Amino acid sequence: MxxxxxxxxxxxxxxxxGKTTLSDRLLEHxxxxxxxxxxxxxxxxxxxxxxxxxxxxxxxxxxTYPAKxxxxxxxxxxxxPGHVDFSYEVSRSLAxxxxxxxxxxxxxxxxxxxxxxxxxxxxQNLKIIPVINKIDLPSANLELCMKQLEDILMIxxxxxxxxxxxxxxxxxxxxEAVVKRIPPPRWSEHPHTRALVFDSLYDSYRGVITxxxxxxxxIKAGDQIVxxxxxxxxxxxxxxxxxxxxxxxxVLSAGDVGYVVSNIKDTSEIKTGDTLTLSRNPAxxxxxxxxxxxxxxxxxxxxxxxxxxxxxxxxxxxxRLNDAAFLYQSExxxxxxxxxxxxxxxxxxxxxxxxxxxxEHDVEIISTYPSVVYRVKQHGHEEIEVDNPVNLPDPxxxxxxxxxxxxxxxxxxxxxxxxxxxxxxxxxxxVEHTDTLDTTRxxxxxxxxxxxxxxxxxxxxKSITHGYGSMDYELGAYQPSDLVKMDILINADPVDAFASIxxxxxxxxxxxxxxxxxxxxxxxxxxxxAIQAAIGGKIIARDNVKEMRKDVTSKCYGGDISRKRxxxxxxxxxxxxxxxxxxxxxxPDAFIQVLKN
Amino acid sequence: xxxxxxxxASTCDFCAFYQTSPTADxxxxxxxxxxxxxxxxxxxxxxTTVFWGGGTPGLLAPTDIIRLGAIIQRRLGSxxxxxxxxxxxPQLLEWTVELAPASVTDARxxxxxxxxxxxxxxxxxxxxxxxxxxxxxxxxxxxxxxxYGRIRTAxxxxxxxxxxxxxxxxxxxxxxxxxxxxxxxxxxxxxxYCLTFEEDTKLxxxxxxxxxxxxxENEAQLYETTWARLAGAGYAQYEVSNFARPGHACRxxxxxxxMHEWVGLGPSAASQQGGLRGANIADLVEWRARVARGARMxxxxxxxxxxxxxxxxxxxxxxxxxxxxLNALRHRYPDAPWSTVDALVQRLAEDGxxxxxxxxxxxxxxxxxxxxxxxxEIMESMDEPVSA
Numbered sequence: 001m002x003x004x005x006x007x008x009x010x011x012x013x014x015x016x017x018g019k020t021t022l023s024d025r026l027l028e029h030x031x032x033x034x035x036x037x038x039x040x041x042x043x044x045x046x047x048x049x050x051x052x053x054x055x056x057x058x059x060x061x062x063x064t065y066p067a068k069x070x071x072x073x074x075x076x077x078x079x080x081p082g083h084v085d086f087s088y089e090v091s092r093s094l095a096x097x098x099x100x101x102x103x104x105x106x107x108x109x110x111x112x113x114x115x116x117x118x119x120x121x122x123x124q125n126l127k128i129i130p131v132i133n134k135i136d137l138p139s140a141n142l143e144l145c146m147k148q149l150e151d152i153l154m155i156x157x158x159x160x161x162x163x164x165x166x167x168x169x170x171x172x173x174x175x176e177a178v179v180k181r182i183p184p185p186r187w188s189e190h191p192h193t194r195a196l197v198f199d200s201l202y203d204s205y206r207g208v209i210t211x212x213x214x215x216x217x218x219i220k221a222g223d224q225i226v227x228x229x230x231x232x233x234x235x236x237x238x239x240x241x242x243x244x245x246x247x248x249x250x251v252l253s254a255g256d257v258g259y260v261v262s263n264i265k266d267t268s269e270i271k272t273g274d275t276l277t278l279s280r281n282p283a284x285x286x287x288x289x290x291x292x293x294x295x296x297x298x299x300x301x302x303x304x305x306x307x308x309x310x311x312x313x314x315x316x317x318x319x320r321l322n323d324a325a326f327l328y329q330s331e332x333x334x335x336x337x338x339x340x341x342x343x344x345x346x347x348x349x350x351x352x353x354x355x356x357x358x359x360e361h362d363v364e365i366i367s368t369y370p371s372v373v374y375r376v377k378q379h380g381h382e383e384i385e386v387d388n389p390v391n392l393p394d395p396x397x398x399x400x401x402x403x404x405x406x407x408x409x410x411x412x413x414x415x416x417x418x419x420x421x422x423x424x425x426x427x428x429x430x431v432e433h434t435d436t437l438d439t440t441r442x443x444x445x446x447x448x449x450x451x452x453x454x455x456x457x458x459x460x461x462k463s464i465t466h467g468y469g470s471m472d473y474e475l476g477a478y479q480p481s482d483l484v485k486m487d488i489l490i491n492a493d494p495v496d497a498f499a500s501i502x503x504x505x506x507x508x509x510x511x512x513x514x515x516x517x518x519x520x521x522x523x524x525x526x527x528x529x530a531i532q533a534a535i536g537g538k539i540i541a542r543d544n545v546k547e548m549r550k551d552v553t554s555k556c557y558g559g560d561i562s563r564k565r566x567x568x569x570x571x572x573x574x575x576x577x578x579x580x581x582x583x584x585x586x587x588p589d590a591f592i593q594v595l596k597n
Numbered sequence: 598x599x600x601x602x603x604x605x606a607s608t609c610d611f612c613a614f615y616q617t618s619p620t621a622d623x624x625x626x627x628x629x630x631x632x633x634x635x636x637x638x639x640x641x642x643x644x645t646t647v648f649w650g651g652g653t654p655g656l657l658a659p660t661d662i663i664r665l666g667a668i669i670q671r672r673l674g675s676x677x678x679x680x681x682x683x684x685x686x687p688q689l690l691e692w693t694v695e696l697a698p699a700s701v702t703d704a705r706x707x708x709x710x711x712x713x714x715x716x717x718x719x720x721x722x723x724x725x726x727x728x729x730x731x732x733x734x735x736x737x738x739x740x741x742x743x744x745y746g747r748i749r750t751a752x753x754x755x756x757x758x759x760x761x762x763x764x765x766x767x768x769x770x771x772x773x774x775x776x777x778x779x780x781x782x783x784x785x786x787x788x789x790y791c792l793t794f795e796e797d798t799k800l801x802x803x804x805x806x807x808x809x810x811x812x813x814e815n816e817a818q819l820y821e822t823t824w825a826r827l828a829g830a831g832y833a834q835y836e837v838s839n840f841a842r843p844g845h846a847c848r849x850x851x852x853x854x855x856m857h858e859w860v861g862l863g864p865s866a867a868s869q870q871g872g873l874r875g876a877n878i879a880d881l882v883e884w885r886a887r888v889a890r891g892a893r894m895x896x897x898x899x900x901x902x903x904x905x906x907x908x909x910x911x912x913x914x915x916x917x918x919x920x921x922x923l924n925a926l927r928h929r930y931p932d933a934p935w936s937t938v939d940a941l942v943q944r945l946a947e948d949g950x951x952x953x954x955x956x957x958x959x960x961x962x963x964x965x966x967x968x969x970x971x972x973x974e975i976m977e978s979m980d981e982p983v984s985a
Contacts, residue, residue, distance in 0.1 A: 526948070526950065526967055526970045526971070526974070527944065527948045527950075528948055548967055548970055549813055549814055549817045549966065550813050550814075550816050550817035550820065550966045550967070551966070551967045551968070551969045551970040552791075552820075552837055552916075552965065552966055552967060552968040552969050553793065553837075553968075553969055554790040554791040554792075554793050554837065554838050555790055555793060555838065556837070556913065556916060557850055557853060558599060558850070558853035558859055558861070558867055558869065559599070559601075559650075559861065559865070559866065559867040559876065561853075561867065561869075561874070561909065561913065562867065562874065562875075562876060562897040562899075564912075564913075564972075565909070565912075565976075567969070568912065568969065568972045568973045568976055569976065571969065571970075571973040572973045572976045572977050572980075575973065575977065576977075583944065
């Protein structure tokens, strides 16, 4: 097929603005998927994705569309991950396209991720097709959306297409715009074969499957490919396209989006953003934009039952196969036994992995307090990275500790301004500037330490703004900060799982809150139990676990002994399910509850 | 010896004991069954205490009481079978029969006296008519007072009244009034039970349905009030729920808490004898059938190992105010994991849950309120392998 008849595009939107439903309509209209096999949200196949309305893995699809100009076009739609945690993955998916359909919910208007995604698309030189979606909603405000398009996104309002994915309105207009407005595949004339890796998948039968967009040249079975970032070579066993099921083809040519099955064994060897070339006549210059993704958030994951360690290990291994951005290595905790230190792109990524371990692999886990990666400089030493509070060196030896920051764009209703400013202040953030979005909303651009938004920032933003606020962020620079390690002691024993690195000014408040929370969560105990927060041996907060008041069977005679023993045995077994820290029994979900605030 | 008389006229809302309605055939079968079962038992030594529980042993007709009494007497270590001597066995220390107030008649009391019963235990539960009703009890306050008078007149050596507190809807003032009413009758012994929600009871159903609420703090306070007030009235607490004037503690129950041996006869009755613990099946017909085949103690049967006996000596012994003699137990069960037990004892003492004096361990009042939690801890510590 003539490369000029190919269009590569993606759909970008804020969460819940209707991206997946619209994708489904496009698939139906082009007969890519028969209506009868369509389930709602066809492209989001993982249960979790459906539940959360977000896309975690890429689901590219190739469609053919007979346009009004009489020609048959090949349209490659890249369904992109829709969350800030995966912004690098988003950028690589975008880089595999020449154009983007930007969806705006007619009732919600432009939101934080709309802006962030539009900026990402512009940065990749993509042609943007603005689509105002859900126009059939009674609360649709087209006028406002048009104005926001011009004022906030600098896109002429007359370019906007009015649509409703649900009602099937505007679908043809969108397909026509894709054909007419988006340019044909770029860089197709490059003398060497180059393909961009934008995702990969592990298949238990076929091994690692690489998702790639071919820019120039061609790849077919039997070729030897080279991964340019590492110079690793691999033999191609099969190539194909997504319809959206994988369908084998003879060759992937310039402009095509498809998959490559090779003899690579481990997904960690395939890096998103890498360039594939052929070992004969290889390219010398990679496609632009590759970078190493590194986990930003770490936590310890431990099996609730210590004999589930191997099961957890296997689960992590399986998840890692499909998610090269997720890292883990074994560690041990005094409180929790043997487990794993795990690294994630962000909080959502962390939650998703934890949820998948529980659901898909059926292992109950305990998670420790999440931590960002700190840079610690000790006297006379190089800077080291610390992602676990337990590994923080002796404070006396430290020159400085610096922490990662983020640059956040926070969209909020005007009336929430005061509360959000306090929240940002509380989180040690600074507001760099405020922009008026429309008569009712403003956008704050803030710099905040990443560790401050780890646990509850988004929840509180949502709660203050009654769900109307939204946030997007990108990583910023490291900044030195007065950080200390706060220990939590239960009956004077430090519990490593609860240790955290906090700003000195916030240690006391946070320590008190943590002690209070633990005192509330730990069920009444027979023995007196003190919970303390300490910095370097100095107690800064304390609380007491409630004492058990009454636990005695009233009637207990000879005939009751057997039954009584069974009850006590049950009681004892129940206690065994708890984590014993010293003589204190802590229910496993205490660890999660404490973190939830 | 314990005899379970499984007949009740109706089922109380809180009761989980095995019971069935009395029929002529049922009673006949029961009495002959007891006789057969007693023949199956090996009696290595004279019986020292007898306890007839239920059910409602008082539902038996006077003639049946005499008949059952005769079966029992044959096991008391005396060959003499001629009435009317007070004690047919010099070894017999106590013979208790449980009676419900509605079943107390002069004829029955006379029959009980005749066979040698020394102690009557009457299930009053409450002196508040509304609460009696709420518990599904079949007696009135008037019946209670008349029954008590008759029992006293008949002249038994010891009389106990059972009371219950923390009943749904019961105020603290009402409970105090119950204590006062009981003390005013001057029984020799009082059992005061905190209402327990047992599975397979109507109360449990109500609790599960949310119609009755548990209030642990209230229960704890009522326990404390009860203990203090009964002590003030001259009834010394000797176990979680049992109080007695000097010399009137129930010897039968003390023996079981000390992990001595006892023989239980009748459906659902538990025994601990000859290195075994077990219970009969809780079904009158099936119990008879099994006894006819020579089978008893067919349920929950376990071998009494030294470790188990030590564990139970601690768990059940600590429910008694006198506690347990650790030195004696250490001597009797030298191979138990004493290091973990000692560590637990240490912790209990440090936290004011127990007192350790000259080798005797007893729970403090606070500890006694947590006797189950202590029991679970004991079990856990006994789970530990013996340290090398």
